[in-house]
Amino acid sequence: MSPPSGSPIATRACTVARHMAGSPVPCSTCAARQFSICAPVPESELTEFFAMSARIRVEARRHLFNEGDPAQHVFNITAGTVCLSKALADGRRQITGFLSEGDFIGLAHGDSCAYGAEALTPVEACRFPRERFEQYMAKHPDVERRLLQIASTELAAAQDQMLLLGRKTASERLASFLLRLSDRAVARGEPANLVALPMTRSEIGDYLGLTLETVSRTMTQLRKAGAIDLDNVNMVRIVSQDSLRRLAGTV
Amino acid sequence: MSPPSGSPIATRACTVARHMAGSPVPCSTCAARQFSICAPVPESELTEFFAMSARIRVEARRHLFNEGDPAQHVFNITAGTVCLSKALADGRRQITGFLSEGDFIGLAHGDSCAYGAEALTPVEACRFPRERFEQYMAKHPDVERRLLQIASTELAAAQDQMLLLGRKTASERLASFLLRLSDRAVARGEPANLVALPMTRSEIGDYLGLTLETVSRTMTQLRKAGAIDLDNVNMVRIVSQDSLRRLAGTV
DNA sequence: ATGACGCTTTGACATGAATCATGGCGCCGA
């Protein structure tokens, strides 16, 4: 299934699918659209909007781009999970967000990417040339307004995360994290008490400012406290939303 | 000078100055304007723009608004320093930013304020009713674009801060902090090596995810390492930008 | 079926920063 690793010729980090001219624009049936930057694009404009972008597929563990790369594209994720991260010279890294279906990537860049983006699972996305996307926005204030709204929401989330990283204990961090994932699941019409973890303990650690060992121990702690159960390592069942909320402090 | 504290009637957290009709709009001579949200407002519109806002003065230690208040206004700071913060139920708090001349307050709010804002020094600001400001933006995409740019910059800064809070040591945090203040001073045409600290050690701690004691000790450490000198508790002289950068890791 | 590999869990120990406690310094008002 996966290509022979290490061969730069045979390996494709990202494949581009072409759209058949004449067939209806896939946007009209895109499940991610309602959550996405493209939500305010009217039906009449969809063809033009769609034509700006390429559909890409990225394998798990591949990077969409690296921190410091020239910022050439913006993305709208239609399937899979991506993490954004920043690193220090010695390898310590901070994951600044886990993104999935409907999420936009491309805010906060200047000329170069302020963070790297890596697929944690196989990912599908719409990729837009940054410049064309900006030109489109300049002509369509609705979309620009939507992006401002997205940026504003991101900023609020970033501030919550600062509170978490600066002032919360390990169990508060993990409890907050699980509750956020749960809220997110609810927003997508999934059950609140069953939380999938597409990322490893190490990645959770890099997001919460902890080590993977502390994440693991804390997970056990929450389990022993009766707040959660582990169906398997990647599937958390929230047993008591209340105790989890109490443990989390807030958010 | 300061009003008798504790009396809700005699005390004014914020005073509103009225503008004389007919006199030229103060915006044209406002030193903060070039850095501000109002930079793209054309001369011809300044009167209208100005008329939307009230000039306010806030004493040191007073709050512009509290976390959870209904979000009624947005602000543009014209003088002084403000800190934004979020708190946990038990009083732990995280300062998410120090703002000054030219900075905009009002991003990231929903119906209620996502954070509190407190004046660290006497502050002057332009205060706009949130709704009117949004209406103005809807009619003036330039201003909306500028706000998106501001939000984007804020987001990048927030991500830097997440890296700092999640992964940096105490001395890396403090070194990064001092370098940022220095960069900021440079952007305003002030000398790079002389950094004013309008906030207390405790506030620095609440910003860097440390205690005031650790901030104090670390300041001593940086001094003994020959990276900085303290003219007095509120004035840091950067002796060696290089060693400070080495200590900081990045940013 | 089996072995290998990657991820997770758990244990033992180390350590950076927090906490608790004390004294010093500087500023402001009487």
Place this chain on the structure above:
DNA sequence: TCGGCGCCATGATTCATGTCAAAGCGTCAT
């Protein structure tokens, strides 16, 4: 000029989390 108060510096000690190490478990390719 003096006293008081808030902020800061520093020391002693504790503690949460990091680090190092080893073993368990699941998955996947052979």
